[in-house]
Amino acid sequence: MAGNRSAVDRDAPGHRLSGILFDAYGTLFDVYSLGSLAEELFPRHGAALATLWREKQIDYSRLRTLCDRYVDFLTITKDALLHSCARLRLDLSEEKCQRLLGEYVRLPAYPDVLPALQRLRAHGIPLAILSNGSPEMLGSAIAYAGMSELFTYILSADQVHKFKTAPEVYQLGIEAFDCPAGHLVFVSSNGWDACCATWFGYRTFWVNRAGDPVERLGVLPTGEARNMNDLFGFLGLG
């Protein structure tokens, strides 16, 4: 029955669904889980390090894109870690650095992710990842999470040497699926990512895991929920 309704909704005018694009870090994979290892390596500073590391990673991706000085996301991730440790006055040995970076290919998926992806696939909906991560980082993390069979496309910012929220990165989705942006849904836990993808033309679903207020950018994600379970209602797959 769900399958039937899905087929109807997917072809309804204005809601034709050719596929779903997922952001990776923070959306599928819990980047803040790095705080546990960070806490083990730097007692009482784990949470602060995980938060600042993520902020600087995003900062550097935007600054390098604005200035057209691309390097891959693993390099940015390492640079962000080095800066964050310096800022927090934490002594980062090469061994600790490698252990923290190594976690990036072993990030746990949020518990709602795998069941949701499997259910979407059961509905026959093609899925893809559209991420700032480099192909190697993404490939390893997806394999480690047991998701390799679920995605039709793994789309990386590395293909255009720019990071989100440059339109060229979002463009990868419509090129892969060869369809208008409005026929694709883009899912991200990052409010800014969902907003900017909406500007690009995607129908967007903001997985607002932290319960944050919406970004004030003059544009709203098409849909919003606290986890992926409500994605089915949004898609009319109730």
Added chain:
Amino acid sequence: MAGNRSAVDRDAPGHRLSGILFDAYGTLFDVYSLGSLAEELFPRHGAALATLWREKQIDYSRLRTLCDRYVDFLTITKDALLHSCARLRLDLSEEKCQRLLGEYVRLPAYPDVLPALQRLRAHGIPLAILSNGSPEMLGSAIAYAGMSELFTYILSADQVHKFKTAPEVYQLGIEAFDCPAGHLVFVSSNGWDACCATWFGYRTFWVNRAGDPVERLGVLPTGEARNMNDLFGFLGLG
């Protein structure tokens, strides 16, 4: 004597100095001073609000530039305030909003700023502001700080409808002075601004007021100090 040495150094090969460009917010004007009013309006939350407000202001300027969705800096500043108050669960009335935004045209200059600018002018060096701020915001703040006579050019990101660190914004400096980037010095307290201006081609001086570690972007500011007093040594004006 200082004047003579200045004249010599300004024409030395590779160090010809046609003018100095200053970032405004954080460099000339203390944006964190807003914390005092914020603390008065929201007891125990002033510092957190001032910090988050500034972070979101920078975020929004970058996101809008990456997505080519320009609005002026005052709009971004208000949007950032609204989001920050929502995030911190602070009830921002229209009156409190207007009081906080109104502070932006009455920001105090850091104590080292006015003496340094006057001394540079006494050396005959043309000065300019190169800022994300809208012309109205900058004009009011500069007049309030008694600096109106000191600047040859007030260059605003509004002229190109992009914010830093887009090269088009830095380009405004060389167009105004009609000289190569290497003949100008760009001064900013924002490490990322100093780094990206270095990429653009300026000689840069990072006024590292907070004593932060350098940004890990693969480029370093040409010079660095804790306040503007050391700018004279950097310029060879001892």
